[in-house]
Amino acid sequence: QQQVKQSPQSLIVQKGGISIINCAYENTAFDYFPWYQQFPGKGPALLIAIRPDVSEKKEGRFTISFNKSAKQFSLHIMDSQPGDSATYFCAASDFGNEKLTFGTGTRLTIIP
Amino acid sequence: DSGVTQTPKHLITATGQRVTLRCSPRSGDLSVYWYQQSLDQGLQFLIHYYNGEERAKGNILERFSAQQFPDLHSELNLSSLELGDSALYFCASSGRQTSNYGYTFGSGTRLTVV
Numbered sequence: 001q002q003q004v005k006q007s008p009q010s011l012i013v014q015k016g017g018i019s020i021i022n023c024a025y026e027n028t029a030f031d032y033f034p035w036y037q038q039f040p041g042k043g044p045a046l047l048i049a050i051r052p053d054v055s056e057k058k059e060g061r062f063t064i065s066f067n068k069s070a071k072q073f074s075l076h077i078m079d080s081q082p083g084d085s086a087t088y089f090c091a092a093s094d095f096g097n098e099k100l101t102f103g104t105g106t107r108l109t110i111i112p
Numbered sequence: 113d114s115g116v117t118q119t120p121k122h123l124i125t126a127t128g129q130r131v132t133l134r135c136s137p138r139s140g141d142l143s144v145y146w147y148q149q150s151l152d153q154g155l156q157f158l159i160h161y162y163n164g165e166e167r168a169k170g171n172i173l174e175r176f177s178a179q180q181f182p183d184l185h186s187e188l189n190l191s192s193l194e195l196g197d198s199a200l201y202f203c204a205s206s207g208r209q210t211s212n213y214g215y216t217f218g219s220g221t222r223l224t225v226v
Contacts, residue, residue, distance in 0.1 A: 031212060032212035032213065032214070034214045036217075041219075042219055042220075043114065043116075043202050043204075043217030043218050043219045043220050044155070044202070044217050045114065045217065046214050046216070049214055089154065089155065093210075093212040094212055095210055095212050096210070097210065097212060098160045098167050098168030098210070099145065099157045099160055099168055099170065100145075100157075100214070100215070101157075102154050102155040103154065104153075104154040105154050105155075
């Protein structure tokens with residue numbers, strides 16, 4: 001029940017296109033859903049996060065869409081750029097939880 | 113620079129040895145989390161300390177131990193090392209006791225066991 005399932009495992013998108021990564025969870029107590037971006041040799045960095053009181057959150061080219069009834073959330077990267085090539089992790093937590101539970105990661109490659 | 117400092121950045125050691133990884137959290141952060149990231153694996157939670165007290169354990173082997181000191185830095189001790197312990201070890205810190213405000217990761221220590 002603590003798992004967060006992430007798909008796809010890898011994704012190739014053309015420059016200027018939309019990258020979409022999906023995550024699903026089971027634990028209805030989760031109330032915090034961040035996305036982390038990780039470049040090779042670096043630690044994950046918080047990209048954007050959402051709480052279940054809203055269905056969408058946008059920061060620049062990055063948008064989280066949240067569907068509470070389906071227990072799913074997704075990251076959309078608009079106008080994808082080569083610099084967006086990285087591994088993306090979704091995660092989830094709740095107030096009583098002592099840790100973030102991470103998805104397995106999506107390796108995104110943006111091609112020219 | 114995330115403000116979370118991990119040393120050393122790289123470590124190569126032989127099987128059966130013991131190593132200590134160090135983490136200094138962001139200034140003012142009381143929570144320290146340790147994660148293991150193996151090749152092509154996700155982030156596996158190991159342990160969480162808050163203000164010197166162990167708060168939660170994840171999939172941490174008995175050969176591994178950690179502590180958080182009064183100055184809030186933390187050390188992860190890995191002993192009787194095996195080839196399979198080769199991985200990236202990340203420390204993260206947060207200003208809160210609970211994880212649902214996220215946390216900030218360091219750049220990691222890459223451990224290679226030969």
